[in-house]
Amino acid sequence: MAGKTRITRSAERNGDTERRILRAARTVFMRRGTAGARMHEIAEEAGVNQALLHYYFRTKDGLSEAVFREAAGRLVPAVAQVLGSEGSLEQKVERFVHLYIDTVRKTPFLPGYILAELHHHPERLPGLVSRLVGVDPVPVARALRHRLDVQLRERAAAGTMRPISPEQFLVNVLALCVFPFAARPMLNVAFGMNERAFQRFLDERRAALPGFILNALRP
Amino acid sequence: MAGKTRITRSAERNGDTERRILRAARTVFMRRGTAGARMHEIAEEAGVNQALLHYYFRTKDGLSEAVFREAAGRLVPAVAQVLGSEGSLEQKVERFVHLYIDTVRKTPFLPGYILAELHHHPERLPGLVSRLVGVDPVPVARALRHRLDVQLRERAAAGTMRPISPEQFLVNVLALCVFPFAARPMLNVAFGMNERAFQRFLDERRAALPGFILNALRP
DNA sequence: GTCTATATTGTGATAGAC
DNA sequence: GTCTATCACAATATAGAC
Numbered sequence: 001m002a003g004k005t006r007i008t009r010s011a012e013r014n015g016d017t018e019r020r021i022l023r024a025a026r027t028v029f030m031r032r033g034t035a036g037a038r039m040h041e042i043a044e045e046a047g048v049n050q051a052l053l054h055y056y057f058r059t060k061d062g063l064s065e066a067v068f069r070e071a072a073g074r075l076v077p078a079v080a081q082v083l084g085s086e087g088s089l090e091q092k093v094e095r096f097v098h099l100y101i102d103t104v105r106k107t108p109f110l111p112g113y114i115l116a117e118l119h120h121h122p123e124r125l126p127g128l129v130s131r132l133v134g135v136d137p138v139p140v141a142r143a144l145r146h147r148l149d150v151q152l153r154e155r156a157a158a159g160t161m162r163p164i165s166p167e168q169f170l171v172n173v174l175a176l177c178v179f180p181f182a183a184r185p186m187l188n189v190a191f192g193m194n195e196r197a198f199q200r201f202l203d204e205r206r207a208a209l210p211g212f213i214l215n216a217l218r219p
Numbered sequence: 220m221a222g223k224t225r226i227t228r229s230a231e232r233n234g235d236t237e238r239r240i241l242r243a244a245r246t247v248f249m250r251r252g253t254a255g256a257r258m259h260e261i262a263e264e265a266g267v268n269q270a271l272l273h274y275y276f277r278t279k280d281g282l283s284e285a286v287f288r289e290a291a292g293r294l295v296p297a298v299a300q301v302l303g304s305e306g307s308l309e310q311k312v313e314r315f316v317h318l319y320i321d322t323v324r325k326t327p328f329l330p331g332y333i334l335a336e337l338h339h340h341p342e343r344l345p346g347l348v349s350r351l352v353g354v355d356p357v358p359v360a361r362a363l364r365h366r367l368d369v370q371l372r373e374r375a376a377a378g379t380m381r382p383i384s385p386e387q388f389l390v391n392v393l394a395l396c397v398f399p400f401a402a403r404p405m406l407n408v409a410f411g412m413n414e415r416a417f418q419r420f421l422d423e424r425r426a427a428l429p430g431f432i433l434n435a436l437r438p
Numbered sequence: 439g440t441c442t443a444t445a446t447t448g449t450g451a452t453a454g455a456c
Numbered sequence: 457g458t459c460t461a462t463c464a465c466a467a468t469a470t471a472g473a474c
Contacts, residue, residue: 055458116334
């Protein structure tokens with residue numbers, strides 16, 4: 001019967017306070033952005049005192065970096081993995097579309113948050129990716145780009161695909177996957193799209209997008 | 220020789236202080252976001268005293284709304300205009316791509332700023348668009364959507380185009396135009412794309428995108 | 439209209455009891 | 457580890473001279 005027997009608040013003491021804080025921070029940072037987020041709100045959301053945030057993460061900056069790192073850590077590896085994998089362009093495109101939509105669907109604020117953060121703190125990206133991958137990201141990106149380039153050129157030479165630069169190709173694929181999430185509020189207003197309609201929209205998109213992309217490159 | 224003859228600071232008194240402030244605010248809000256922007260920095264950027272910002276715009280919130288309204292006011296009408304115009308789908312797509320890229324190129328931070336703002340303050344959008352257009356935006360959007368729908372259905376029935384919903388169609392077009400700007404920082408890192416390379420990238424895109432989109436919908 | 443000085447709040451962070 | 461109380465400073469906003 002040692003330890004705290006009394007339960008002081010609704011959230012029972014279970015030792016995973018740090019995770020609770022991180023989770024709350026994720027929620028708040030994603031909806032308010034780093035600059036707009038308030039430590040007070042995070043503490044409230046986590047059901048703990050504000051001082052505890054500092055106990056675990058010293059500063060707001062530390063907390064925000066932990067959140068951002070974790071958030072980006074969900075997407076960057078997924079992208080790199082699919083692009084780096086063996087397989088035809090068709091397979092890569094389909095895998096990527098499915099993986100991206102399935103992943104982000106669970107945390108739909110993620111893309112908007114990441115884009116916004118990168119927009120306001122572009123300097124964070126290189127350091128972040130380095131830490132994620134453990135190596136300098138620039139040569140890795142270059143290698144991936146190169147492999148894609150080779151595949152696209154082969155196809156163009158064989159006449160089975162229109163010529164397109166790997167940069168344009170990648171931006172097209174990313175754009176079509178990312179934008180619907182980043183622009184969710186716009187869709188809400190412009191199309192009166194509620195949560196259910198948005199989910200249907202995503203289902204439809206998941207199925208149609210690979211064909212759309214590949215068809216666009218037919219000769 | 221009445222009035223102020225002496226020029227106290229590098230920026231000469233020319234009476235358009237309000238515009239100078241608004242311009243500075245636009246710059247700062249776009250790069251820092253509304254929450255991250257500091258009135259102090261705006262005043263410095265405008266070359267005036269901080270108190271003047273309050274003289275002209277009372278509060279930071281007032282200033283930020285003026286900026287956001289002006290920013291969105293550059294894009295929303297352009298979108299509506301093209302979509303509402305007469306002409307074939309081919310014409311609309313090409314016009315839109317060209318208009319969008321040409322417009323935004325001059326202020327490349329605009330899309331990222333708008334997406335970020337809408338992400339953090341989705342409640343602002345309806346009120347904003349109403350004020351811009353002067354009427355309730357929802358029926359207008361519905362009407363535009365409907366016209367597009369009719370055109371798409373006609374094409375599908377004639378067998379000259381794959382069936383696609385107007386929502387998916389619009390999101391595709393917007394995504395392909397908007398994303399490169401919103402993701403500019405990512406491109407910078409991932410492809411080592413400097414300003415000149417980005418401009419070339421946009422030229423290429425402006426030329427290729429209409430074909431890409433229309434080709435994707437070939438039967 | 440524009441400035442300097444100052445009031446007033448908001449917000450991140452720490453000290454110290456328990 | 458968690459709380460309450462409080463500090464220190466940053467940031468918005470106002471008063472009032474010129």
